[in-house]
Amino acid sequence: MEAILSARNLDLYYGQTQALKGVSIDIPAREVTALIGPSGCGKSTFLKTLDRMNDLVPGVTITGSVQYRGKEIYAPDVDVTWLRKQIGMVFQKPNPFPMSIYDNIAYGPRTHGIRNKAKLDEIVERSLRGAAIWDEVKDRLKKSALGLSGGQQQRICIARALAVEPDILLMDEATSALDPISTSKIEDLIADLKNSYTIVIVTHNMQQATRISDKCAFFLLGELIEYGDTSQLFSVPKDKRTEDYITGRFG
Ligand SMILES: Nc1ncnc2c1ncn2[C@@H]1O[C@H](COP(=O)(O)OP(=O)(O)OP(=O)(O)O)[C@@H](O)[C@H]1O
Numbered sequence: 001m002e003a004i005l006s007a008r009n010l011d012l013y014y015g016q017t018q019a020l021k022g023v024s025i026d027i028p029a030r031e032v033t034a035l036i037g038p039s040g041c042g043k044s045t046f047l048k049t050l051d052r053m054n055d056l057v058p059g060v061t062i063t064g065s066v067q068y069r070g071k072e073i074y075a076p077d078v079d080v081t082w083l084r085k086q087i088g089m090v091f092q093k094p095n096p097f098p099m100s101i102y103d104n105i106a107y108g109p110r111t112h113g114i115r116n117k118a119k120l121d122e123i124v125e126r127s128l129r130g131a132a133i134w135d136e137v138k139d140r141l142k143k144s145a146l147g148l149s150g151g152q153q154q155r156i157c158i159a160r161a162l163a164v165e166p167d168i169l170l171m172d173e174a175t176s177a178l179d180p181i182s183t184s185k186i187e188d189l190i191a192d193l194k195n196s197y198t199i200v201i202v203t204h205n206m207q208q209a210t211r212i213s214d215k216c217a218f219f220l221l222g223e224l225i226e227y228g229d230t231s232q233l234f235s236v237p238k239d240k241r242t243e244d245y246i247t248g249r250f251g
Helices: 043-049 080-086 101-111 117-130 150-162 180-193 206-212 230-235 240-246
Strands: 003-014 017-028 032-036 060-068 087-090 168-172 198-202 215-220 223-229
Touching (some): 003 043, 003 198, 017 043, 017 198, 017 215, 017 223, 032 043, 043 168, 043 198, 080 087, 087 150, 101 117, 101 150, 117 150, 150 168, 150 180, 223 230, 223 240, 230 240
Parallel strands (some): 032 198, 032 215, 087 168, 168 198
Antiparallel strands (some): 003 017, 215 223
8 A cells, every 4th residue: 555644643723722632644646535423523624634734723732653654753954834735624614715706716826926817717627627516617717606506616625625636635624514315416526536636535424434435544532543445444433433434423
């Protein structure tokens, strides 16, 4: 297995409160890894450590190691802008910028210095196609992204993430605010995207984890309890606590 992201003995404290306890994990390239576990167990915190989003939170202390393609992402010489270009994030609530669909997608490439109109047009079309929303928006690219439905807005956010050609996509409960049809479209999209990208998702929905993930990691109270192939984790969990969680005995 080629690990694209590896955490070792990762501890994270918010002030005095320990939210991650000695997490060690190898996340494979071009697969979907799902992080599951009850509310407050540290799933989002762990996801955010992977592109250093916790750095912005005052009072956070992080020890241990996270490597992206063998490079320590917490090393002092790491350019966080570069890191976040490699590792994109899609949030729970669709958050398109208050601007046109076109400008939403062109935003990232423009900040990275691309000005050429033909080049931007190409990136916008490729990204919207990649996020399976081109046909729905191609005739209204100059209209505000805020006029789209929630499910469409979320695909715009995925397209915006794809526009800077990331290596990895992190998704924090990216479908929990969406209706079942939009959810199913995004799940289909994730299945397509894993041919080209590594995807790590946080989900509360265990059916979703079984439908779309290859690997699954179960967290409890900041600890990684069990990690393995999704089919195995859900059919023959190794740890009693995993079994209790997936059978609905708690959480
Ligand atoms: N910015 C913060 N400051 C202080 N404590 C925080 C902060 N963010 C999260 N926590 C705490 O860290 C722990 C883990 O939270 P986290 O959001 O990572 O859990 P989660 O598993 O993603 O939960 P949920 O499923 O409810 O989103 C919780 O106890 C939470 O209260």
